[in-house]
Amino acid sequence: MTAADSFLSKWADIAALGSAAAVLSWDQETKMPSKGQAARGHALSVLAGMHHDQLTDPGLADTIAAAADAAGGDPTLAAQVEAARRDVVRASAIPGDLARRMAEVKSRALGSWQQAKADADFGAFAPVLSEVIALTLEQADALVDAGIAEKPYDALLDAYEPGATEAQLAELLGDLRAELSPLVKAVADSGVMVDESPARGAFPDAAQLSLGRTVAGALGYDFDAGRLDASAHPFTSSFGPGDVRITWRSERDDFRPGLFGIMHEAGHAMYEQGLPGDLARTPLGEAVSLGIHESQSRLWENQVGRSRPFWEWALPLFHEAFPESSAVTVDSLFPALHTIKPSLIRVEADEATYNLHIVARFEIERRIMAGAVDVNDLPELWSDTYDELLGVRPTSVSDGVLQDIHWAMGAIGYFPTYTLGNLVAAQLFDAATDAIDDLPGRIAAGDFEPLLDWLRKNVHQHGRRLSADELVEHATGAPLSSEPFLAHLRTTAREVYDI
Amino acid sequence: MTAADSFLSKWADIAALGSAAAVLSWDQETKMPSKGQAARGHALSVLAGMHHDQLTDPGLADTIAAAADAAGGDPTLAAQVEAARRDVVRASAIPGDLARRMAEVKSRALGSWQQAKADADFGAFAPVLSEVIALTLEQADALVDAGIAEKPYDALLDAYEPGATEAQLAELLGDLRAELSPLVKAVADSGVMVDESPARGAFPDAAQLSLGRTVAGALGYDFDAGRLDASAHPFTSSFGPGDVRITWRSERDDFRPGLFGIMHEAGHAMYEQGLPGDLARTPLGEAVSLGIHESQSRLWENQVGRSRPFWEWALPLFHEAFPESSAVTVDSLFPALHTIKPSLIRVEADEATYNLHIVARFEIERRIMAGAVDVNDLPELWSDTYDELLGVRPTSVSDGVLQDIHWAMGAIGYFPTYTLGNLVAAQLFDAATDAIDDLPGRIAAGDFEPLLDWLRKNVHQHGRRLSADELVEHATGAPLSSEPFLAHLRTTAREVYDI
Numbered sequence: 001m002t003a004a005d006s007f008l009s010k011w012a013d014i015a016a017l018g019s020a021a022a023v024l025s026w027d028q029e030t031k032m033p034s035k036g037q038a039a040r041g042h043a044l045s046v047l048a049g050m051h052h053d054q055l056t057d058p059g060l061a062d063t064i065a066a067a068a069d070a071a072g073g074d075p076t077l078a079a080q081v082e083a084a085r086r087d088v089v090r091a092s093a094i095p096g097d098l099a100r101r102m103a104e105v106k107s108r109a110l111g112s113w114q115q116a117k118a119d120a121d122f123g124a125f126a127p128v129l130s131e132v133i134a135l136t137l138e139q140a141d142a143l144v145d146a147g148i149a150e151k152p153y154d155a156l157l158d159a160y161e162p163g164a165t166e167a168q169l170a171e172l173l174g175d176l177r178a179e180l181s182p183l184v185k186a187v188a189d190s191g192v193m194v195d196e197s198p199a200r201g202a203f204p205d206a207a208q209l210s211l212g213r214t215v216a217g218a219l220g221y222d223f224d225a226g227r228l229d230a231s232a233h234p235f236t237s238s239f240g241p242g243d244v245r246i247t248w249r250s251e252r253d254d255f256r257p258g259l260f261g262i263m264h265e266a267g268h269a270m271y272e273q274g275l276p277g278d279l280a281r282t283p284l285g286e287a288v289s290l291g292i293h294e295s296q297s298r299l300w301e302n303q304v305g306r307s308r309p310f311w312e313w314a315l316p317l318f319h320e321a322f323p324e325s326s327a328v329t330v331d332s333l334f335p336a337l338h339t340i341k342p343s344l345i346r347v348e349a350d351e352a353t354y355n356l357h358i359v360a361r362f363e364i365e366r367r368i369m370a371g372a373v374d375v376n377d378l379p380e381l382w383s384d385t386y387d388e389l390l391g392v393r394p395t396s397v398s399d400g401v402l403q404d405i406h407w408a409m410g411a412i413g414y415f416p417t418y419t420l421g422n423l424v425a426a427q428l429f430d431a432a433t434d435a436i437d438d439l440p441g442r443i444a445a446g447d448f449e450p451l452l453d454w455l456r457k458n459v460h461q462h463g464r465r466l467s468a469d470e471l472v473e474h475a476t477g478a479p480l481s482s483e484p485f486l487a488h489l490r491t492t493a494r495e496v497y498d499i
Numbered sequence: 500m501t502a503a504d505s506f507l508s509k510w511a512d513i514a515a516l517g518s519a520a521a522v523l524s525w526d527q528e529t530k531m532p533s534k535g536q537a538a539r540g541h542a543l544s545v546l547a548g549m550h551h552d553q554l555t556d557p558g559l560a561d562t563i564a565a566a567a568d569a570a571g572g573d574p575t576l577a578a579q580v581e582a583a584r585r586d587v588v589r590a591s592a593i594p595g596d597l598a599r600r601m602a603e604v605k606s607r608a609l610g611s612w613q614q615a616k617a618d619a620d621f622g623a624f625a626p627v628l629s630e631v632i633a634l635t636l637e638q639a640d641a642l643v644d645a646g647i648a649e650k651p652y653d654a655l656l657d658a659y660e661p662g663a664t665e666a667q668l669a670e671l672l673g674d675l676r677a678e679l680s681p682l683v684k685a686v687a688d689s690g691v692m693v694d695e696s697p698a699r700g701a702f703p704d705a706a707q708l709s710l711g712r713t714v715a716g717a718l719g720y721d722f723d724a725g726r727l728d729a730s731a732h733p734f735t736s737s738f739g740p741g742d743v744r745i746t747w748r749s750e751r752d753d754f755r756p757g758l759f760g761i762m763h764e765a766g767h768a769m770y771e772q773g774l775p776g777d778l779a780r781t782p783l784g785e786a787v788s789l790g791i792h793e794s795q796s797r798l799w800e801n802q803v804g805r806s807r808p809f810w811e812w813a814l815p816l817f818h819e820a821f822p823e824s825s826a827v828t829v830d831s832l833f834p835a836l837h838t839i840k841p842s843l844i845r846v847e848a849d850e851a852t853y854n855l856h857i858v859a860r861f862e863i864e865r866r867i868m869a870g871a872v873d874v875n876d877l878p879e880l881w882s883d884t885y886d887e888l889l890g891v892r893p894t895s896v897s898d899g900v901l902q903d904i905h906w907a908m909g910a911i912g913y914f915p916t917y918t919l920g921n922l923v924a925a926q927l928f929d930a931a932t933d934a935i936d937d938l939p940g941r942i943a944a945g946d947f948e949p950l951l952d953w954l955r956k957n958v959h960q961h962g963r964r965l966s967a968d969e970l971v972e973h974a975t976g977a978p979l980s981s982e983p984f985l986a987h988l989r990t991t992a993r994e995v996y997d998i
Contacts (some may be wrong), residue, residue, distance in 0.1 A: 020546060240535070
């Protein structure tokens, strides 16, 4: 066995442990009976511990070093080695005991958060959230000590968006906030009230699911390499390019969360299904960042799914699925897909105000990481921040600080990737529109293949070979900018709100 | 941490690996999309390798030794140590290289068997079956060398039925064969043709599933600690007492495979759900043997499910589920639940002749293990054995020597546990009937709790604290005998066939 084979074979085994844990987590969210929780939490913490042990085993470091020596003029192998080293440094920075405590606390926090949200009782969740935050701070300090980043919050951001920093995000999100505030105000001042009734009605679950399956399949989601199940919150889970599963949830009186949720997750999943097969279970065979990941979901959900051409194709399917909505037209529906209206719940927010929800979380996380927040004050801080940014205050913590699962999972630093995804999606879609002959016409004909092919070639096939910044520049010819996204918003806002 | 805690904590982590592998296998059989196969096979082999590495790690042996020293007057801890040592000796007996070759050959053999069965082509399977047998013999020799048993076949039997030997089984199965042959002949000579039409008709899947769920829940299967899914072959999979899942398959024109399959798997599952919670993930917190396991499935399937009292309760549910069968009565159905008729396929066989299928396999396995069979002669040996025992000869190897998956999996020594289960089920049910006030009346009233409680107390709660033999004697006051089972058969045969 060559040094490269030995390195890649070890890596594949470690990846298999991660994949096994992903299967257990997917099952936990979709299939597991309630009494399985305790044993599942233990099994996941054991797998996480073993994954960590293997990634930080000195034998692996030796194998990587041997492969590095052998890389010579092989740029792919050299890149594999570099990506592996990055992962090993990050994993090694976290002591095994801390990793195990983190896994155990997260498992408890998840259950506690669910209950607290159902009961609208932040006090019940606060103690375990304090534990999660304390361990996350400990983790961030360890990452800084290992040289991952200079500041604790940057070290966390780097886990989701390699290379991103608080300073860069503060600037980008600051710019966006500066542009979005007047836009949202202009919309409010326009006096236009969007008629959302075309999106409302009675939408039976079975018909929603059937339409969602048809649409996901038409976009290019491969059901022979995935499946679609119900869950409390939609998510995508990948066990390798041959098994990438999506979930959904529905609202009976509004088809939008169900359908756009499925298109969103299908976008994530097509990225995973399109990762290069020959790099599967290698350090490079993964998504490059969560921002790029989110760009894939948002592009299919927003740039495609809320467009006129898409609905020219989808409307007959929509009528067939929901005969009671037979009076709905593309023109009558379009405004209801582009409302701009401040609201309390991030996952229900429109394309524009969504990013203000992210700004709110980013501002709160910065303060948490600076040690400037008492956990018990979070509900009040949340309300004040929403008031300032969006002009709304939650009446219940369930619609406020308890709405998201992320902090219960210790995922501080994750939220900004959602907005990065929105920006990248708009910029990629503009580039694809330039590159593809009559993309709107192809979409209106239900032919999504040219777009998926373009994404396969410009995004998916790279895996981690390019950094997120490199990928954006390579695919679009320009560095990441908020301008394509804002232009997209201005165009639809002009049409819908006459501003 | 005390020596005992350290030992049990290590063991729990190893058990979690096994549990994780079980989740992946369950998912593979019930949910996984087709393109997930390759990565899943790799993940499972990685988990199996790690499980083996951990079980044979010298550090574990040291921990067990330290716990043994500390056991002193603690009989439970001493029993934990003994059970753990047994598992470690068995795992350590197989050299890593042999385990790897075995895994590789089994994986090839499974694919080859499926194809050969579909093509009715034994010749295509024979070469890899020879390899499986050769490696199984090598494995058995290694187990004998490690002191697991004195003879190779005994060493294999011991994996499924600890302590069982060929000599004991030869006697028990010989007795059974001597009694069953005249019984089956008397049935054939009776001239009675059972009317099976009450069990036949049109049984929609959804109604079968709904009835099966109702019945399983009524017996005591806890759906909050399990779930019921479809699969190609019914099975039970446990991830701990809080998550024990069952599967089923249906036939549209015969309700029996579906309903009795669910009752069978629910019986297995209630055993796992009833294992002592305080021993979960310890060496003692497991089922004691496959024979005892099968006794739990068979008891609920046959002693309960095919009884008049059960149908006095179940008939209204049956009528509700299948309105077209409203003319079916307990009396008209009863014979169709107790047909005795020689057939070719084990899994479709009746309560009586089933055991002759097992005798056939046992006799063939003994000769294989004695090195007295050329693999190429197996189809002929199979046909001759069936002719002698059951008076039938397969016309195709697919209905003969290729019908079972077991040998392709290297599971020689497994089959006898099925018949042990039948015998134990009858003996336990007699004891429960003696112990419970008016058990038939309770069952006819749909009150299965006294029976389940009796099984919880006399079987489930022991885990591996008692050996299978001890458990039978403890629960029934007598050593295992074929007499209760034969008495049960004679009673129903007398009624159905008037003999």
